[in-house]
Amino acid sequence: MIALESGASVYERLVEMLSRFVSLVSVRLPDDVLPALLRASELEESAHARLIYNAMFENLEVALRRRVPLCQDTGVLEFFVGLGEAFPYGAALLRAVRDATARATREGFLRPNVVDPLTNRNTGDNTGPYVPWVDVEVLPGADYADVRLYLAGGGSSRPGFARVLDPAQGLEGVAELVLSTVAEYGPPACPPLVVGIGIGPTVEVAATLSKRALLREVGSRNPDPRAALLEEKLAEAINGLGIGPQGLGGRVTALAVHVEYAGRHPATLAVGVSTACWALRRGWLRIYSDLSYRVLSHRGAELG
C-alpha cells in the first residue's frame, strides 16, 4: 500500500494511478489466469496444442520483459466501479477514468480501438460516446473505491449475445444456445475461453451478469450448488466439442464456465453469454480515502 507523491491535485493523482493500472492490465495477466492455463496445457497431447501453449507462455514473458501489450487487441475498456459510500473522491474518480484511458493510449499501452459507428472514424484515444464504459455501484459502509477493469477485445467479444427465451425452454434452451454459440463462434475467439453466462428477466440484466461472471476468479464456483453444478457440467460439455487452443483441435476449449443469475419474470427467461479469450486481461484496484492503493488482482504490482 503506497501513497503517490503529494503535490499533485487529487484529480491528477487519480489519472496517474488509473493510467498505470490500465497499462499494468494490458501488459500482465492477473494472478489467477496463468495457473488455469498451465493446468489446461497439461491436459493437451497434440503437438499443435503444445506448440500453441508454449507460444502463449513465451508471449507472456516477452510482454513483461519489454513492457508492451501482451495482445495487440487491447480492447474497448470496461470499468466496474464500486464506490464506498464514505469514499470522498467518487466524482473525480469517475471523470479520471476517461483521461487515464486516453493517457494510456498515448503511452502505447492501448491500441486506439474506438470507432464512431456512424462515420467509421477511429477516435484515436479510446474514448467515445459511452466508452470507456463505466458501471457503477455503491458499496455500503466502505471508505474505499474498487475499480475493476476488463479489456474487451474484439475477437473474444464476437461470440457474445443475449436473448429472451420462453420459460418452457428452460435450462435446456440455455444450454443449447451456449453450446451452439461456442461451437460456431468459439474457434476464432482465442480459446481456451472463459464462458460467462447470465440468466435473468431481460436482455440487459442477463448480458451484464454474463460479463460480471468473467470478473470472477477463473474456475471459482457460484456459491449456489445448483449453479455450480451447471457451471461444471457446461464446461465438460463445451470441452467435449474438441475445439481446443486456437480452434485447431484439443481437449480444453473452456478454462471455466461461470454462471450468474438474477430473479426472472414469470414470462421470460433471458440468457446472456460473454466470452473471454485465454489472454483474459482484467484488474482489480482498491483506492483508499488517503489515495493509497492496493492492486488486488496482480500480486506485488506497484503503480509507480
Added chain:
Amino acid sequence: MGRTVVHLPTTSEVVSRLRVGDVFYVSGVVVTMRDAAHERYLRGGVPLPVDLRGLAILHAGPVMVRSESRWLCLSLGPTTSRRMEYYESELIERTGVKIVIGKGGMGGRTAEACGKHGAVYAVFPGGCGALGASAVEEVIGVEWLDLGIPEALWVLRVREFGPLIVSIDASGRNLADEVLRSARSRVSAALQSLRPHLALPS
C-alpha cells in the same frame, strides 16, 4: 530439427510444399491488412499502394507508437480471419499474395482460392502480440493511415515471425474448418448428456 523458414517474397512452388499442420516461420516483408483495407481495395476500387506479389499478408492491427520520426511496433498478433472471408479469394487472385496469416480459420472460398492460385492460410497463435512484435526488424512504412492505426497497411520487415501453423494448404485442405464441422456435429450429443442436469422442479 531446425525451423522451416519461408523467405519472402516466395512462390507457389515453395508454399505448395507446405501441408496442413506443418509449422513454419516467415522472414521478409509482410503487410497488415484487415477489414477496412480489403474493403477499400476490393469494393472501393482504390489501387493497393503495395505490390503483394509473393508476399504475406497479416490479418492484424498492431499497437504502434511514433518515436520522433520513426514508428515502433509494440504488439503484433492476429485478428479473426473469418471476417475477411468476404474478400480473401478475390484478394489472392488479384494480388498474387502467397501466404495469408491470421487466426481462427477461414472458409471454403478461401480454401478454393488457395488451391487454385498456390497459396496457404496459416494461423499465428492469437493473443501473442508481444511475441509477434519481437520478430519485427523494421517498420518499412505505412499506407492508408487515415483508416486508423489498426486498419492501416503496415509494411513490416520480420525475421522468423511465427510459429505459423498451416491451416489451409495449396491442396485446399482446411484444418480449422474440419475442427469447426466436428464441433458443430457434437453439439446435440453434448446436449443429450447434459439433459439429466438441466431438469427443473415442476
